[in-house]
Amino acid sequence: MLPPLSHGWAYEGGSRTGGKGEVDAKDKMQEKGVSPADNSHRMLPPLSHGWAYEGGSRTGGKGEVDAKDEVQEKGVSPADNSHRMLPPLSHGWAYEGGSRTGGKGEVDAKDGNDALVKSMPRDEAHVSAATLFAIPAPLVARETKKQISDCTRRMFNFRYGMARSNSAFIRPFVKPWSGGAQRQLAAVSGHQISMKLRAGIVGLPNVGKSTLFNALTGGATAQAANFPFCTIEPNVGIAEVPDPRLLALANIAKSESVLPAVLEFVDIAGLVKGASQGEGLGNKFLANIRECDAIVQVIRCFENDDIVHVSGSVDPERDMEVINLELALSDLAQVEKRLQRALKDKSVTQAERDGLQKVYDALAEGKPAREILPFLSEDELADVGRLGLLTGMKVIYAANVGDAELAIGNKYVDKVREVAAKEGAGVVLVSAQVEAELVELPLEDRKEFLESLGVQEEACGLRALVKETYSLLGLQTYFTCGPKETRAWTIKKGSTAPQAAGVIHSDFEKGFIRAETMSCEDLVALGSEKAVKDAGKLRSEGKEYVCKEGDVMLFRFNV
Template identity: 50%
Template sequence: MEAGIVGLPNVGKSTLFNALTASKAAQSENYPFCTIEPNEGIVSVPDDRLTRITQYIVPKKVIPTTLKLVDIAGIVKGASEGEGLGNKFLSHIRQVDAIVQVVRCFNDPDVIHVAGTVDPLADMETIETELMLADIQTLENALPKAEKMARGGDKEAKLRVDAIKKCNEHLATDQPLRTMELPDAEKIAISSYGLMSAKPVLYVANVSENDLEGKDPLVQKVRDQAAKVGADVVCVCAKLESELAELDEPDRAEMLAEVGLEEPALHTIARGAYKTLGLESYFTAGEKEVRAWPIPRGATAPQAAGVIHSDFERGFIRCEVYTLEDLETYKSEKEIRQAGKLRVEGKTYVMNDGDICHFLFNV
């Protein structure tokens, strides 16, 4: 699963991404970061539950879950028609699973806004419009071929035609596709199109160093607009993050304390993107390692086991489960078992965020 970082020119997108990729804090064993390509990176998702587990189960390694961040080319009005780096932007954003949009919420006369004035709502609308225009073009191009196949009796093509028409009708109301519901079969039928306005979005309000809590009216506008589409908002000062990324651990901790922050933006953005992607974590815990594993919300126990290895899902027998709260109450897995708190779940069990599991399988 990966999230693409997007934004208009001069909103702080590249500053933020570069700070994340250069962060020395992210190179520790618990929160590793490695650059894959100049515009891609793997970032760990900080989770304090890992630390809580290791207070009772001491492992040789602690492994958090990760996600990929992709720095997508800057966007300008007309990107859907190839303006600026529009074509590059479109090709990259089709491949990601979620969008992290950086929105400028600070005034600085030395950093000129591409539109001449700082207006986060206009920025959000510009990108949303480009996504929808690109989707309209994609759907219009796809419809004739789908209709031809449907006339030939292709059942999936008929589903595709129905889905395309519904999407076009929805886009005609100036609403992104993420705000509409389609039957699962129709979603699958058009999944190969990579429709961009259907992707979930996380808004990152890039604030000034004097407004780290995001109290500026500009930020409130972002929150209000995000609430209308069911999106989350994270406040970040990209300038501050770029400075933090240059510091060693002791100096970074001191600077965070001075500005009243508990953690760098890397942690906040990673958790926000993880949630936006529809992911949650379960844990495996033993002397070898304590590890977080990513699963989509609603995953069953066999599907969760398959994240570790496909053989685990194929040969799934049962799952032994307990909670972190059980561990903190009884202090060890042995005591949890003796207290009758270790649950045995089968193939239909739907995983809960934070489950600690052992899988039994046979292949």
């Protein structure tokens, strides 16, 4: 029986029913096919506000809870959250928890207007609004499925989950709503949207994935500890793309706020040999990685007898092979299943079947899908392209070394480089351990700490990893810069000025006239827009202009 709450609960996915149900009861829980008595194991904490439970909770199912008054966040007292007061909606809201930096949300609104609620004062938002207000785009009201065009200052409903990391420890995590086919994600702050892409972190158990994830996302969302299968439920978090140019620009414009570009990372359970046959846990969560745009494969390259290696020794080549094989087998199973269905399904075209067959053949020969996908026609790709094949994604190998080796690497890293070179994949040297220590330090001390390790900030670690992911995904940055904010925007390489404008708002693209453009380097070197103009380096670019990395742009548009 549930505690007598004055607001509703929603349950979904039945541990007992096997089906889905939803409850919205004032004081009594009703669930399809489950009598209240059966639910005694579902007792929830007697809170005056809501929680949501998700797979791995004591229900084993999914749920979401509406809160009325305010939201309680793990480790943060309600007083601290006064700025997160929930709006008096008939429909409730839950907020991001665990870390203030991670997660992305869901617009929970009856219609677009319902989603328009109180904004969070900047000074209280310990991280940029970009990270807090990260939501799938285009914004869609959940119930009406209508697109919401005005994204101004909304609060978002974050689903909570309870992950059981081991038998003794239960912690909340943030579960994203991936919005079905809306793969293109965006971060929202104020009235602006920027493109956000996702990278999935995979690797053997206990190699440092969660440690790296936490450092990347600047929080402690994922439990990281020295035992294999520490992570069970996937963690999702947003990493700000570090860019020293932002601060330099913000200083010039005396901007009130600075908003970096963001990338999203997903941390899943470790994969082991035989995962595709159900060994271990990771395979279950590969589905989360299928929604990603790229893969970061963490390879253990540090020696430490205290940290268990599931295979008993450090051997990057073997480890890479195990992981890549499991990814390929998982893809093979996926394509095979789909192919069988497609053969019976009359709505699937012959070209689509051919596409599936070609990919199946390549995978069966031990080739990654990325080798064959570029050779398929658009029609052939239509079906297989939706499968989110893991071996079809670009990979970055993150060679995780001990702190002393971050500057120069070691023999294991050389091995990773050798294998990666054959595949044409990138390698980034990181030390999850160093990164975990770095995020604890105040900004001004980080550089010094890295210098003590003989490391140049940009050359390795998270910055390099994010940068590499960025370039792997074919992305580049441009800036908008003014007294209100300085902001980095993500665009695909080769984007034209109107396309770049469209990342901010579709109206900017539609009504594009010109873009006042200067290079970030010029602006920083000359110190003001006026100086850039006087030096004849402020350009007025038109519709055909292909943006360059680091352009600072001001769009003139007319709608």
